[in-house]
Structures are given as structure tokens and as C-alpha cells.
Amino acid sequence: MALSSTFSSNLSLGLKSQLTQSQSQSQSQSHTFQLCCKTLPLMRRTKANMFNPIVNQALTTTEVPQRRIGKHHPNLWADEFIQSLPNHPYQAPHYAERCGKLISEIKHRFNAAAGGENIVSKLLSLVDDIERLGIDRHFQEEIKEALQLVHRNWNDCQRDLNTTALGFRILRLHRYSVSPGMLGPFRTANGQFFCSTAQTEEGKIKGILNLYRASYIAFPGEKILDEAQEFSTTYLREALQKTGISSNLLHEVSVNLRYDWYAFLPRLEARKYIEIYGENSSWARTEDNEKLLSLAKMDFNMVQSLYQQELKDFSRWWRESGLPNVDFARHRHVEFFFMACAICEDEKYSAFRSSLAKSCVLATYLDDTYDTYGTVDELKLLTEAIKKWDPTSIDQLPDYMKIIYMVLYNGVNEMDREAQKFQGRDTLSHAKDAWETYIDAMLQEAVWNATKHIPTLVEHIENGHVSSGKRPTTLQAILTVDGIVSENIFHKIDYPSRFDYLGGFSLRVRGDIKSFKGEVDRGETNSSIVSYMKDNPGSTEEDALNYLQNLLDERHKELNWELLKIDGVPTCTKDYSYDVARGYLHFYNERDGFSFAYQEIQDHVNQILIEPVTM
Structure with a gap:
């Protein structure tokens, strides 16, 4: 006997509103891209960790804006090393x-x-x-x-x-x-x-x-x-x-x-x-x-040999995209490709692995732009340009934003063409909506940071489950696996479904718990911990962490239910979407593995992508 939807009525008896209740109680497009990348100068940080003001043509003043930086370590996986991997004997x-x-x-x-x-x-x-x-x-x-x-x-x-x-x-x-x-x-x-x-x-x-x-x-x-x-x-x-x-x-x-x-x-x-x-x-x-x-x-070794061929193509895409020149951002493309492979081993789903890894790369560069480097005025221009979805609209952007915009524009359109092969229809409107709501949420956090505003926990999480990036990084990838996601069931897995919300919630709260200290060091005020302590005067960081962990545990149970109930969404589609959430949580298993790829993450990349099992 398979699971039915009868359990959902029990959730409505208080579980879905638990967070709100708790708080009330407490308070030629490709050609254009190629030309853009070829004509841009190689950008490096000065000693003051900021770009040359000549590059920043969108500013109304010649004064260099003061910028925050993440102090991220560089790419750990040189393209030369990846391209030199020998043909796998398996x-x-x-x-x-x-x-x-x-x-x-x-x-x-x-x-x-x-x-x-x-x-x-x-x-x-x-x-x-x-x-x-x-x-x-x-x-x-x-x-x-x-x-x-x-x-x-x-x-x-x-x-x-x-x-x-x-x-x-x-x-x-x-x-x-x-x-x-x-x-x-x-x-x-x-x-x-x-x-x-x-x-x-x-x-x-x-x-x-x-x-x-x-x-x-x-x-x-x-x-x-x-x-x-x-x-x-x-x-x-x-x-x-x-x-x-x-x-x-x-x-x-x-x-x-x-x-x-x-x-x-x-x-x-x-x-x-x-x-x-x-x-x-x-x-x-x-x-x-x-x-x-x-x-x-x-x-395992035969599948790993396939991963290595895909990794070479993926690393080459990253190298040629112009993104290596955006050096204030995290270069974690190989780690994201590892995550995609660790989730999906099936040989026939190479489009899933590529789409997921590319989407994660795009979201990370946007995240570092909105979270740390970009000024609010620049971010408003970028947000407007992305919503227009027209490469001719980027003239007023700083050059580093032009790179990010064009890689996003070309990447999303390319992934849409892949999804069409599986879905039999154009789903670009869903992808654009996912990215637009993502950057809107990121812009809101940038404004909060710039004005030193601390939102309530409810406000933070309502915005944060979107700014987590779970939706835009997952959506196009899961459309490239078996199962037609028709328009009449799209809403059961995409926004505004409970399944989509819980995946973003899980990433946001787990990320806040594990990356809190690093965010404080970067001058960021947006965090579930900070919001909880503001809502509850006299509470400690430990109080906030305990509350959030308990809340996360309950939401994980609800996410399990949303995964396993039968609601018409293709099983394969839902399983992989759920596993993407698990993939993000893996990086937060010990600490923030996105900002700092510590030794365990490096070991896992080697084990899944580089080193075969001993026979």
C-alpha cells in the first residue's frame, strides 16, 4: 500500500503555522556574451580589496565605494589539473x-x-x-x-x-x-x-x-x-x-x-x-x-570515469565563462559538480548534473555580489537588468556585473533548451521567475545590511527561504530527469508548494546555524540567530541555536512527509529535488563548507571524482 495525502490534514492543525505562532508568543545572445568576455580587462583586487574605479562606469562619482569582501580562499582545483586527468581504465x-x-x-x-x-x-x-x-x-x-x-x-x-x-x-x-x-x-x-x-x-x-x-x-x-x-x-x-x-x-x-x-x-x-x-x-x-x-x-569506477569526462567539460565551461576574473567571489565550481555527482549516479542524467552544478555556480556568484561586494545602487541596476532579460540592458552595469549577467543569461537559456528535450515544452518562464524572486530576496537582504536593519525572525525566514537559492538551483535540473512535470502539477513541487518552501527553509536555517560567526566577521546582520535574539531580549546565542535546531528538526519531518506522500509529482523528480536539499546540508555538516572547503570536503571531491576504488 502506498502513502496517500490523508496525513496532510494533520499538518494543518498547527504544524504549518508553528513558526509564526512561536514568534507571536515571543515577538545573438551567445555572441554578445563572447564579445563581452573578450573585451573585459583582467580584474584583480588592489591592496584595498576593491576594483579600479575606471571599471566601475555605472557610479555617479569617481570615488571608489567601500566594499565588503568575503575573504574566500581561491579555487582549489586548477583546470590544468582536471584536464590532465588520464583516461579512466574502467x-x-x-x-x-x-x-x-x-x-x-x-x-x-x-x-x-x-x-x-x-x-x-x-x-x-x-x-x-x-x-x-x-x-x-x-x-x-x-x-x-x-x-x-x-x-x-x-x-x-x-x-x-x-x-x-x-x-x-x-x-x-x-x-x-x-x-x-x-x-x-x-x-x-x-x-x-x-x-x-x-x-x-x-x-x-x-x-x-x-x-x-x-x-x-x-x-x-x-x-x-x-x-x-x-x-x-x-x-x-x-x-x-x-x-x-x-x-x-x-x-x-x-x-x-x-x-x-x-x-x-x-x-x-x-x-x-x-x-x-x-x-x-x-x-x-x-x-x-x-x-x-x-x-x-x-x-563505482565505471561511473566515476563518466564523471571525469563531464568534469572536464564543466571546468572548461567555467574557465571560458569569464567567471574566474570575478575574484571577490567563491570559486567552488568543482565542489558543486561533486555535489551533483554525489546525488545522481545514473549515467543517463548528465544533463541533471550539469544543470545543477551550473545553477549552483551562478547562484554563488550572485550571492557574493549581493551579500558582500556590490553597492545597493549597483545591485538595483543588476536586479532591473536581470528582470528585463535582455543583454542590451546591461550597458549601465559595472563590468564585473556584466560578466555575471551574461553567464546567467546564457546559462539559464541553455538549461532551458535541455529541459525542453525532456519536458516537451518551454519552461523558461518558470526559471526566470525563480531567479527573479531570488535576486529580489537578495536585494532585500542587501538593503537590510546597508541600513543595519535587523528583521524579525519571521521576516528573516520568509525572505531567507527564497534567498537560500534552493529553488533556482534545483528547478531546471529536476526537469531533465524521467517524468513529465505538467503545468497542473508544477505548483506541487515549485513555488508556492510546501515542498519548495521546506527545502529553502532547511537550507536557510542550517546555513545560518553553521555560518553565523563567519557572517558576523564580514559585517552581515542577516541571520536567524540575530533575529531571534532581537525578538527575545535577554536571550543568548545558545538559546537561539537550540530553538532553531529544534525548529529545523520539526521541519525536516514535515519535508519527509512532503517527499513521501503520493501527489502526482513524478517520483524521480521529487527524489532528486529532496536530495539537492541534502546536498546543501552536507556542506553544512560540520561548518560552512561553501565559504571554506575544508579538508573533509576536499577528500570527498577526491573520493567521488578523482580516486577510483581499489579493486
């Missing part, structure tokens, strides 16, 4: 032939698991391994049939905590209507959970680990999953200190605690689970598991 045809043979052999394993005893447990374990190893796209029909069998037999089988938690998580993510009440028999009166006394210590840890993973797939009001998350987090942290536990299990626990569901991107999980799976000597002794591991490794 492009050879015999690897594809070997993978095809393994896929065929593993498909027979589903039939074997569906017979004999413990059908539910065996099928769930097989599906879980295949999905976490990143090879599930090869077994879609088999997984569908396996889960139908699991669901039919659910009430007739004996289950332990491990199987129950695993089943709840997998069935819910595949949009079956399942209740977390199935975990009730394993819960004590004081909110503790227990495994069978007959299980080994490692078996108990595995069960609690799956309970932890299941707790994140919660809907609003499911208190038992809140208790499960609190209990399992404490239990697993203590388990890491125990002796006599196999290293691969401790590795698995450590990885899952470090990256919760919202920050654990599919391809990154595959890379890490391949390592964990290969460390388990008991698994490696069985032929079936050796086949799974061998397929996962070869498939």
Missing part, C-alpha cells in the same frame, strides 16, 4: 561485460532469498546492501517485487528489532504506508529500546544502528521515533568505546553518526559502504557477497 568494454554478467547472477539471488525461512529478513538485508552499495538502479524490478513480498508477509513473520527497524525504514522510503508503532514491542516504558537477549553484542549494536537509521525517516508527531533517535545516538556513541567489537562494525557506526540521513549523499554512502563491506571478512568468504562487492567496485 572505460574499457570488458568491464561493462563483466558487470553485466554479475548483475545477471545477482538477480538470481533475489529468487533464492524469496524461498525457505526468514524470507523477510533475507530480502530486506539484500535490498539494503544493494542500495547502500550504490548499485540499486540495476535491480529496480527485483527490488520492487521483493518489497511487495515483504509487505505481504510482514504480519506473518517473527521479527527482531533489527529486522523491524530495517523494514520500517526501507518500506517507508519506498512509499509504503507503515507505522513506527511496529517498534513499540521493543520499547520500554521509559523510552529505552532492547534487542533479544539471545543476540550477540555485535547483533545488538547492528539492531540499534538500524533503529538509529530508521529514526530519521520520521513524520511530524511520531514521538516514538524521537525517542528512538535519542536512545540510539547515546547507545552507539557508547558502543564506539567498547572492546572486542569488529572494526568494520565500529567503522559503520562511526560513519553513520558522523553523517546523519540529511547529510549522507547517496554516492558518498556507496563509497564508504564499499569500504565497510569489504572489511567484513565473514562476508567476503561467501561467493554471493563477493559478487556484490565486485560489482559495486567496478560499477
